[in-house]
Amino acid sequence: MTTETYVKEHEHTGEQQHENNVFESVNTSMTPLVRTHLSEKHYYSSVSNNDDNTSQVRIDRQPASLAVEAAVAIIINGIHYAVLMASPHQLEYLAVGFLFSEGLIQHSHELLDWDVTQLTDTASYQPLTQESADQGLESESLEQTLQQLQDYDIYIVDLVLNQRCHQRIQAQKRQLAGRTGCGMCGITGLAQALPDLSTYTQDDVSSSSNKKSLAPSLDDLLKMRKQVDATQHTHQLTGAVHAAATMHQQQLYLFEDVGRHNALDKLIGWQLRQKINVDCVLMTSRVSIELVQKSIRSRIPWLVGMSAPTSTAVRVAERYGLGLAGFLRNDRVTYYSGI
Numbered sequence: 001m002t003t004e005t006y007v008k009e010h011e012h013t014g015e016q017q018h019e020n021n022v023f024e025s026v027n028t029s030m031t032p033l034v035r036t037h038l039s040e041k042h043y044y045s046s047v048s049n050n051d052d053n054t055s056q057v058r059i060d061r062q063p064a065s066l067a068v069e070a071a072v073a074i075i076i077n078g079i080h081y082a083v084l085m086a087s088p089h090q091l092e093y094l095a096v097g098f099l100f101s102e103g104l105i106q107h108s109h110e111l112l113d114w115d116v117t118q119l120t121d122t123a124s125y126q127p128l129t130q131e132s133a134d135q136g137l138e139s140e141s142l143e144q145t146l147q148q149l150q151d152y153d154i155y156i157v158d159l160v161l162n163q164r165c166h167q168r169i170q171a172q173k174r175q176l177a178g179r180t181g182c183g184m185c186g187i188t189g190l191a192q193a194l195p196d197l198s199t200y201t202q203d204d205v206s207s208s209s210n211k212k213s214l215a216p217s218l219d220d221l222l223k224m225r226k227q228v229d230a231t232q233h234t235h236q237l238t239g240a241v242h243a244a245a246t247m248h249q250q251q252l253y254l255f256e257d258v259g260r261h262n263a264l265d266k267l268i269g270w271q272l273r274q275k276i277n278v279d280c281v282l283m284t285s286r287v288s289i290e291l292v293q294k295s296i297r298s299r300i301p302w303l304v305g306m307s308a309p310t311s312t313a314v315r316v317a318e319r320y321g322l323g324l325a326g327f328l329r330n331d332r333v334t335y336y337s338g339i
Contacts (some may be wrong), residue, residue, distance in 0.1 A: 032068050032153070033089055034237050039064040065242040069258045070153035074098065074167050077161055087234070087241060087257040090157050090266050091116050093273065094257070095157045097265030100272060101294045103195075104168050105161060108272040113160040118153070123145065138254055176278045191229055197296045214323060215339050216280050221304060221328055227252045232284070242285045246278040260285040261294070268298045280304060287326055289313050296320045302338065304328055309336055 003302075036145040041062060044055040074081045074095055086094055092114055099105045119125055125146060161169070226246045234256045235241045242260035244267040247254055255266035260283060271278060280302040283291060287309035293316070295303045302323040309326045314336045317324040323338025 033087060033234050034065050035064050035068060036063045038062075065237040066236040067234060067258055068153055070155055072155045072157060073263055075156060075158045076104070077159070077166055079169055081169065084259075084262060086259055086262040088118075088153060090255060090270070091155060091157050093255065093266040093269030094262055094300075095159055095269065096272055097267065097269030097294075098262075099161075100157070101265055101297060103297075105165055108275060110162050110165050111159060112162055115158045117156045117158070119149070119156065125149070195293070197293065197316075199322050200296050200299060214279075215335060216302055216304070216325075218333055221280075221282070221325070221333050224252070224280075224333070225306070225328055228254060228282060228284065232256060235284070240285065245282045246280060248276060248278060260288075262292050264291055264294050271298065282306070282328070286310070287313050287324065289316060292316050292322060292324070296322050304333070315336060 021313050029118075039062060041060040042057055043060075055186070064322075068088060069085055072086050072088065072091060072094065074084065076099070082098075084094070084098065094110060095114070096105070096108070105111065117124065135190050198284050206281040224245065224247060228243060231252060231254050232241075232243050233257060235243065241256045242263045243256045244260075245255070246267060253267070253269065253270065255263050257263040260305045264281070264283065267278075269282060278300060281295065281300050283303065283305045285291075285305060286307040287303060287305035289310060289312045291303065291305075292309075292313045296316075300322070302325070303317070304325040306328050307326060309324055314324060316322075317337045321338070324336045325333050326336065327334045
């Protein structure tokens with residue numbers, strides 16, 4: 001038996017949005033972010049009353065708050081492009097940030113329209129059912145698949161991009177098609193996973209004369225972390241989501257997701273939709289190469305993690321002029337590049 005915690009989403013009104021509306025979304029549905037499941041906690045008591053001093057296992061039956069992990073299907077101009085496992089909130093931002101990180105869009109205005117729907121019953125699966133039938137999937141297999149999918153939260157994000165993007169989408173889709181069987185093979189596959197990002201390098205960040213002045217101070221980072229800790233509501237309930245956060249006009253903007261890369265994509269999508277620049281992004285996770293690549297593409301000057309960066313992340317950050325820091329906790333932070 002489960003219960004759900006919902007977050008109210010706001011209806012979109014086009015390109016112009018109030019800058020404080022960090023929870024802008026695309027419809028007026030109620031989105032479950034947390035479900036409560038019954039659980040059993042098995043543990044040893046710290047105090048034993050037994051004469052032989054052996055510990056006894058205790059069992060507590062209690063509700064556990066768990067983060068919802070949904071399958072988010074991205075459809076672009078009618079092309080089924082990718083499926084992301086993500087927290088089902090701020091999905092417009094997630095889709096836009098993901099497409100930008102994939103190199104399919106460069107500006108917010110290339111997104112002409114969008115729609116988000118949740119698949120909740122057999123009728124809502126009808127468009128996908130028809131497509132599967134057209135591809136020759138037998139009705140028995142199709143019925144079995146539909147029953148299997150009932151275990152999942154599934155959302156469809158249908159995006160309409162301008163014609164200029166369409167050829168890029170088709171080319172990228174062809175490249176993705178071969179990944180399932182053999183992975184990305186050869187020099188082409190390696191170049192796609194480890195791209196040249198020199199066109200995104202910021203002159204002001206890479207200039208040695210400006211690096212030191214751009215570094216966020218320890219005091220500012222600790223204040224930001226304190227606000228993040230107080231604002232990360234879904235994580236407080238579940239302990240299972242990451243966040244990407246930034247300060248803009250002295251206000252914190254925070255984006256949570258079960259995937260740290262999704263959280264950063266949501267922040268990037270918000271940044272594109274609001275047409276603003278940010279100075280520093282704080283991640284509640286370790287800093288991996290994918291987060292560094294996304295930050296460089298988005299021309300974010302500083303990326304700070306609460307945990308450690310990888311060696312590859314630091315090397316790439318240094319190459320492309322991204323300021324990188326980690327281990328932001330208690331009373332310290334460690335800078336790795338940009339100083």
